[in-house]
Amino acid sequence: MEIFAHRGASAAFPENTLLAFEQAILQGADGIELDVQYHHSGEFIILHDSYLDVTTNGRGAYDELPLSELMQLDAGRQQKIPTLTQALALIKGRCPVNIELKDPHSEPRRLASITGLLRQTLEQAVAGQRFSWADFIVSSFNHHLLPAVLRQCPRVKTAALIASCPLTYGEFTQALEVQQLNVAIDCLNPALVQDAHSRGLLLGVYTVDRLQDIRRCYSLGVDVIFSNAPDKSRDYLKKL
Ligand code: G3P
Ligand code: CA
Numbered sequence: 001m002e003i004f005a006h007r008g009a010s011a012a013f014p015e016n017t018l019l020a021f022e023q024a025i026l027q028g029a030d031g032i033e034l035d036v037q038y039h040h041s042g043e044f045i046i047l048h049d050s051y052l053d054v055t056t057n058g059r060g061a062y063d064e065l066p067l068s069e070l071m072q073l074d075a076g077r078q079q080k081i082p083t084l085t086q087a088l089a090l091i092k093g094r095c096p097v098n099i100e101l102k103d104p105h106s107e108p109r110r111l112a113s114i115t116g117l118l119r120q121t122l123e124q125a126v127a128g129q130r131f132s133w134a135d136f137i138v139s140s141f142n143h144h145l146l147p148a149v150l151r152q153c154p155r156v157k158t159a160a161l162i163a164s165c166p167l168t169y170g171e172f173t174q175a176l177e178v179q180q181l182n183v184a185i186d187c188l189n190p191a192l193v194q195d196a197h198s199r200g201l202l203l204g205v206y207t208v209d210r211l212q213d214i215r216r217c218y219s220l221g222v223d224v225i226f227s228n229a230p231d232k233s234r235d236y237l238k239k240l
Contacts, residue, residue, distance in 0.1 A: 001217060002096055002224045003233050005029035006207050011229035014076030015055060016046045018090050021082075031096040031137075032098035033206075036084055038103050038114050041067040044084035045119060048102070056081065084121055093130030095166060098137040098182075098226075099205075100161070106144040114145065115152040139182055146176045159204065162187065169195035180204055182226070185213055193220045198215055211236045 007029050008020025016034055024032050035048040040127055052058030056073040058065065075081050082090075084099070091097060103114055118138070125131040133155035140146060143162045150158055159180035160173055165187035173181060181196050182204035196203040203216050206226035214236045217225050227233040 001222055001237065002030035002098075003230045003237070004033045004204070004224055004226050005230045006032040006033050006226040008032060008036065009228070009230060010086050011209070011232075014079050016048055016082070017075050017077075017079035018082050018087065019077060019079050021087055021090055024230055025091070025094050027231040028234060029095060031224075032091060033098040033100060033226050034084075034087060035100050035102050037062060038110070038117070039063060039067055039070070039100075042117060043067055044117060045070060046082045046084060046087055050102075085124070088121070088125040088129055088131065091129075093125075093132070093135060095130075096135045096137065098139055098159070099113060101138060101140040101142065101145050101149070102138070103140075103145065104142055106142060111145060111148045115148045118149060119152040122156065124209070137180060143172075143176055147176055148172060150177055159202075164182060164191055165189065170199050170201060173199065173201060180224075181226075183216075188217070188220065188222070190220055193222065197221065215240060 007015035009023040010020050012081055013020040013023050021032055034046050036044045037047050037184050039045050050061050056075045058073040070081055080197030136156040137159050138149050139159035139161050143160055146158045157179045159182045160176055160178045161182045163184045169192055170181055180202040185205050188205055193203055202223040204224035205222050208225040208227050209229055218240055
């Protein structure tokens with residue numbers, strides 16, 4: 001079972017910052033999960049919430065500020081909000097990256113902007129920063145984005161995110177052509193794991209930090225957990 005650092009090593013360091021990503025690698029995470037939002041300037045920024053006051057000293061919705069002002073904000077411990085380009089330049093292919101696209105909008109023009117920018121950003125990372133296409137998993141709760149991502153970036157893996165267990169389990173994933181299903185720990189059950197595996201899907205579970213949850217994921221055959229504390233989760237896993 002692989003351990004991906006959820007928003008970096010976010011239990012001990014400010015989430016979704018370069019510091020949290022570097023520490024995740026030092027903690028031995030198998031991969032890093034980060035949250036990506038499309039900014040109207042045509043840049044991806046790494047931020048979980050639409051409103052700045054949740055994790056920074058800014059106020060209002062992130063898309064109301066120019067990029068130059070966003071870049072000045074304090075995201076904790078003197079960290080700045082990183083762009084996706086900056087994060088990939090830091091990670092430099094040292095581990096896989098689960099890029100969660102947060103954008104809830106699905107207007108065709110916006111989809112095209114997002115997937116086009118993603119392709120350009122990942123192409124640059126593959127060309128200059130020691131990444132291979134197989135290092136990228138692109139996930140989203142916005143399932144409209146996933147086939148569009150595959151059309152632009154056919155060599156990445158895609159993952160559908162869900163926060164509740166669908167009546168027909170993983171049936172909906174067929175239309176999305178995803179390789180992975182990432183589910184909330186609250187909707188984890190043996191039938192869902194079995195269904196996912198019978199469809200050839202990897203199963204990821206978020207957010208998993210507690211020993212009893214790690215034990216449950218491991219015993220059910222979960223493939224990936226997303227943990228805020230990859231170091232502690234690794235210790236728990238070793239003791240099982
Ligand atoms: O990608 C898994 C998980 O991060 C999805 O939920 O709200 O933590 O982004 P959230
Ligand atoms: Ca996330």
